[in-house]
Amino acid sequence: MESLIGTGLVFAGAAIAAALGFSGSAIGMGHAGQAAAGVLGEKPQLFGKMLLMQALPGSQGIYGLVGAFLILNFSGVLGGDGSLAIDAALGLQYLMAGIPIGVAGYFSGMFQGIVAASGISMIAKDESNMGRAIVLSVMVETWAIFGVLISFILLISIAG
């Protein structure tokens, strides 16, 4: 029973990392995609640039995926020999490790999408603003990366 709770907590950690990251990216890409669709109605030749801008808030989902895999791998759920025994305290540590990457990914994905949407308006006015628009949008992503970092540090600090 103890082992089942522990494994369940590990799953919860991986699920938080992945699901919040995916959700943040989905919201962010939705904002950016909406703006991009508006621009493309007028300037279809900007499709490549718009696609890239829309993809920028997708990073948080990717980080969430990385985080989930690392949690499952570090805990031994993935790549283990099946004789896994994780107690509740250990499982809780893995759960906590998933929180920074998940929560930071959710909020930064959402807000990066809003900045990317504004960047899309900049590019629509002048294509040469592409670099500036990317930089402004990526600034928000920094916090998701810090989330990845803290989750990683927590993972390697877990005392089994």
Next chain:
Amino acid sequence: MSVVPMQKVRVVVHQSDVDAFLTTVQRGGAMEFSETTADQTVPPTMEFPHAQLFPRVQHAVGFLELYSPKMGLWTKLRKGTQSRLSESVILNKIQDTDVVTSVVEDLEKIQVELAEKTDRVRVLEEQHELLNMWSKLPMKLEYLHTATTTTYLVSTDAPKANLPEQIHTALTEAEILFGITTVSESQVAVTVSKETSIAQFTKLAESCDGVVHPTPDGTETAEVEFVKVSQLLAKAKGEVALVHDQAEHFAITHLKTLHIASEILTWERDRYTAVDSAVATQQTVVFDGWLNADKRAVIETELQKKNVAAVISEVELAEDEQPPVNIQNSPFIQPFEVVTRLYGMPGYKDLDPTVFLAGFFFLFFGLSLTDVGYGVFLMAVSAMILTLFQVAPVVRTFAKLLLFMGLSSALVGLLFGGYLGIDPESLPAALRAIQVFDPIGNPLPVFYLALGLGVFQVMVGMVLKIYSDARNGQLMNGILDQGPWLSMFFLAIAYLATVTGYLDILLPAQLINLMYVGVVVIVIASGRKGETILQKAQSAALSLYDSIGYFSDILSYSRLLALGLATTALAFAVNLIAELVSGSVPYLGPVLAVVVLIIGHLFTLAVNTLGAFIHSARLQFVEFFGKFIAGTGKEFKPLHRSEQYITVTDE
């Protein structure tokens, strides 16, 4: 492999040679024209000689394209849309437009005929519909209007209305003399005296939910007239079909000619648009613009050969003026320009990043897709486009890039054991022997590999910044800005290698002490930038903040692991679904499984190829370009020939 050098030039051309000069620079795509200003000049008086014909040709092309025989995608790709013409043939076509004019005139006659006949069909259809409405009334149409009476047809859509009774009541109450013929439950013919106006009658009919219909022309009963109009309508439709046939035949025989004429006239129109930006003297026309310096000698030789009276002179750049930017690379690297152009042009004084990103993009794409099967498929598609199809140059360039991307995926897939999501354990021993990484079972080495590649690319970016600064006469600034950070990266790598036992030159503590020294050097080097002590201190403090930027840049490369994992996981899921379908549906299971495999893997390939491309490009734009590209340049847009329907060949 560089940003093409540009010269700001002024070209003075004799008025009689303007078109020859513009044709030469247009053919070479060598010059971008800008607004010209000069003293004692007037706007040029030259006008596009085919200003009347050009829109007529464009209209004719638009009309005939609707009638051109539909080709399948395969045939279209195999045959292409371009005609091969030599320069002299093009010249003849522009000088002698009689043939095209005659074709356009003939087509315009067809268009007029078609418009008239279509209009006739429309009128007859309206009559047909009206007569159909009146067809149940057994009264000759000539009696509808007599000297003293008029007969109207009233109908209603109201389901429960008793129209004859309602009309009867309404007319009686209005004290109008009338006669009613009931046609059906919802239709009545009402004969009233001429004194009753149509407006008055319509108002009464509307009060009974009735609609008054216009009276059709004719003498016989509506039924007889209906038959007559039906025959006329059939005949008119036949005539329209005949004109459509003529147009289709015309499209088969003349559309190609008109496409060519339209393209040649577009080129000529573009040349005269360039003239609009010029100024003129009594004998000459003066053009200002940007000339591709690499092409200047060729253009001048060409002008000499054609005896064109034109003088090209270089003009000093105004303060802070930046030339437009174009990039040029060897055929091997050129496909990767797609990535650079997606971002936009670098600044004129920046390096062309294409050659530097090519290797990284190749590797990152492979790491993001990580599958031999998908890689081979991409290579096969691109090889087919390049060898079997006649496609536009842009598509060919992209196909070349796709070939590289496929090769990269296949090579990386071999090392990662990615074979359409098949479990590596069930693969032949020879393939298993090649596998180095197991991203699902043990993702950490791939994670470290991705971060390691990030460190390497960021360091390459710093070295390129030093090189770029050196080219612009700022070598010392480059060394002082990037050198200390580069040293810190080397020290950090040495520290990691030492603590993990791969290096044994200095002790870890000594390396950490050296890093402290590095931090001090960074602060001092950055502190040189301010003018006041406060500004220097501010600059020094901010330089340490760069460490956060480097740090987040490197962690961003972890996406390579995630994208590779996503491909493997999706491919595995497709195989799993196919296996379930195969086992659970009797008889049809294996067939459905094949369908699931084909559709599923095509979907996975499409989604992951797009993701791999976008994220590999993003790593270049955000994490790499930012290190050594300072500005964004304005793209060089020369006067050129857009070859949609014509490929210019040698004589």
